[in-house]
Amino acid sequence: MTLVRNWLASLPAYLWSGWGAIASLLLFLAAWEWASVHYGALILPDPRTAFATLAGLLADGSAGPELAATARRALTGFGLALVAGSLLGLAAGVSMTASMMSRPIVTVLIGTPPIAWLVLALLWFGAGDGTPVFTVFVACLPVVFVGAMQGARTLDGQLRDMARVFRLPPWMRFTDVVLPHVVSYLFPAWITALGISWKVVVMAELLASSDGVGAALAVSRSHLDTAATLAWISAVVGLLLAVEYLLLEPLKREVERWRVAT
Amino acid sequence: MNTPPRLSVRGVGHAFALHTVLENVDLDVATGEVVALVGPSGCGKTTLLHLCAGLTTLRTGRIDNDFARPACMFQQPRLLPWKSALDNISLGLKAAGMPRAERDRRARSLGLQLGLAHDDLDKFPHQLSGGMQSRVALARALAIDPDLLLLDEPFSALDIGLKTELYALLLRHLEARSLGVLMITHDLMEAVRLSDTVLVMAPTPGRIVRRMHIAHPAAQRDDAFVYSTTARLLQDAAVRESFGLAAVEATCSRDAGTAVGAEIIALDDPARTPRRSHRC
Known part of the structure; x- marks a missing residue:
């Protein structure tokens, strides 16, 4: 509860500090506009056309369901990876042997391109939700797993001794000693995984699904509709930016306030 | 006995x-x-x-x-970096199941006795000097009335x-x-x-x-x-x-x-x- 209150309280100051970020985003838009003027509207429509197309898509109600479908798949895969990766990673981090054994497997998982998983998933799950969800899950899992494992591996034995001397009951050892440390490793991993899930789901949908942003991108590509393509891309990237910078980053700051030198 | x-x-x-x-x-x-x-x-x-x-x-x-009730002080303060000085002092009291208001009151008065200032108590350990951290560790040990x-x-x-x-x-x-x-x-x-x-x-x-x-x-x-x-x-x-x-x-x-x-x-x-x- 205090977390939510502090998050709301710190939001204005945080948004004010975002002027620099907004300025750099605007610079990016300027470069886009310049490129559009240089190459012509067919190759690269200017940002305003893209945003207008997006606004049109949103207004006629065709964008909402597609975005919802994509978000559902991305968040399902991400959620599964978050739970499985965190639990498995913590378990592996507790044991030296398990963490040494899991390292090469993680490297294999990270090294396998998502597109390869996608082809396999198509064979296994067909054209339903299963394919994008599985692909997202496999792409996110190793990232979360490594974060959780590092968190558990770097637990401070000195603090554990201190907790024993002061007779902390087991639940307090978990909530007051283990959890805050592990979360400081898990949180960044979760944020990275969320970004990955968002990218991978669009790719999976493009090849495997009949609805969702990826499928809409496939349609606009076949119509050579670059404005719609950029509109969809803007929608996906915009959503990711909003979730990351309005929700996760302030939360992360609040959770890790003890780290920052103020 | x-x-x-x-x-x-x-x-x-x-x-x-x-x-x-x-x-x-x-x-x-x-x-x-x-x-x-x-x-x-x-x-x-x-x-x-x-x-x-x-x-x-x-x-x-x-x-x-x-x-x-044995209490221990180590070579390093060994404070929990994610807890304020006050919450670090009251750690042993929390472990003993004392309600928050009571343990905060005790921890604060003990911290003040040991030369910590009011605003020091709300700081995180990394914001305190080595001497202040040692005071917090001492207060934490004395807080449980060992x-x-x-x-x-x-x-x-x-x-x-x-x-x-x-x-x-x-x-x-x-x-x-x-x-x-x-x-x-x-x-x-x-x-x-x-x-x-x-x-x-x-x-x-x-x-x-x-x-x-x-x-x-x-x-x-x-x-x-x-x-x-x-x-x-x-x-x-x-x-x-x-x-x-x-x-x-x-x-x-x-x-x-x-x-x-x-x-x-x-x-x-x-x-x-x-x-x-x-x-x-």
């Missing part, structure tokens, strides 16, 4: 793999008594303290500890002024209530200033070679007393050998033990007794 609580260590030994760090250690800490363990670095002092605190599993010998304090050179990283101040705070606390203290230090003067019994350890393997009882009350010990008593302790051949100092030919342990207010007792150390008697 009529007998006052006591910590008694009998014939304790310990080895890490093949390396023997402690051999046949006996010591007692009674309530109201301050016992100092002095010895060079690496003589097994910390291992011994960890055994007493139950942090290391005892393999050889016996440790009977009937103190109900009947036994185990101190592992808690102030060794602080400058002499801060160290003296924190020890004075500790002594004041000791006067108010009677509790047993087992402290580790490599500083002989510190041991002589604070303790009723000084146990001198020698390395490889760690064992107690000298026991000095100081009858003079700690509150009345002035610098002159501390200097002269420390000097006497340093004349002792076994103490010198333990710290790797060159032997002083003119004195021997029996002479050193006869001064006022303090008494040095040589312990049976069969390996070394013949050489000492030869020298005297």
Whole structure:
């Protein structure tokens, strides 16, 4: 509860500090506009056309369901990876042997391109939700797993001794000693995984699904509709930016306030 | 439960793999008594303290500890970095199940007594200086109202002024209530200033070679007393050998033990007794 209150309280100051970020985003838009003027509207429509197309898509109600479908798949895969990766990673981090054994497997998982998983998933799950969800899950899992494992591996034995001397009951050892440390490793991993899930789901949908942003991108590509393509891309990237910078980053700051030198 | 609580260590030994760090250690800490363990670095002092605190599993010998609430201070403050100073102080109280308002009140008043400012208490450990962190660690140990304090050179990283101040705070606390203290230090003067019994350890393997009882009350010990008593302790051949100092030919342990207010007792150390008697 205090977390939510502090998050709301710190939001204005945080948004004010975002002027620099907004300025750099605007610079990016300027470069886009310049490129559009240089190459012509067919190759690269200017940002305003893209945003207008997006606004049109949103207004006629065709964008909402597609975005919802994509978000559902991305968040399902991400959620599964978050739970499985965190639990498995913590378990592996507790044991030296398990963490040494899991390292090469993680490297294999990270090294396998998502597109390869996608082809396999198509064979296994067909054209339903299963394919994008599985692909997202496999792409996110190793990232979360490594974060959780590092968190558990770097637990401070000195603090554990201190907790024993002061007779902390087991639940307090978990909530007051283990959890805050592990979360400081898990949180960044979760944020990275969320970004990955968002990218991978669009790719999976493009090849495997009949609805969702990826499928809409496939349609606009076949119509050579670059404005719609950029509109969809803007929608996906915009959503990711909003979730990351309005929700996760302030939360992360609040959770890790003890780290920052103020 | 009529007998006052006591910590008694009998014939304790310990080895890490093949390396023997402690051999046949006996010591007692009674309530109201301050016992100092002095010895060079690496003589097994910390291992011994960890055994007493139950942090290391005892393999050889016996440790009977009937103190109900032991508290420990380590060489580093070991504060939880994600908790404010106040929450760190009240950690042991929270573990004991005390409601938040009550434990905050106690932690705050104790923190203020130990020289922390109100706004220091709301800071995180990384925002505090080393001295302030040590105060928080001391407050955390005292907050649970311990009947036994185990101190592992808690102030060794602080400058002499801060160290003296924190020890004075500790002594004041000791006067108010009677509790047993087992402290580790490599500083002989510190041991002589604070303790009723000084146990001198020698390395490889760690064992107690000298026991000095100081009858003079700690509150009345002035610098002159501390200097002269420390000097006497340093004349002792076994103490010198333990710290790797060159032997002083003119004195021997029996002479050193006869001064006022303090008494040095040589312990049976069969390996070394013949050489000492030869020298005297």
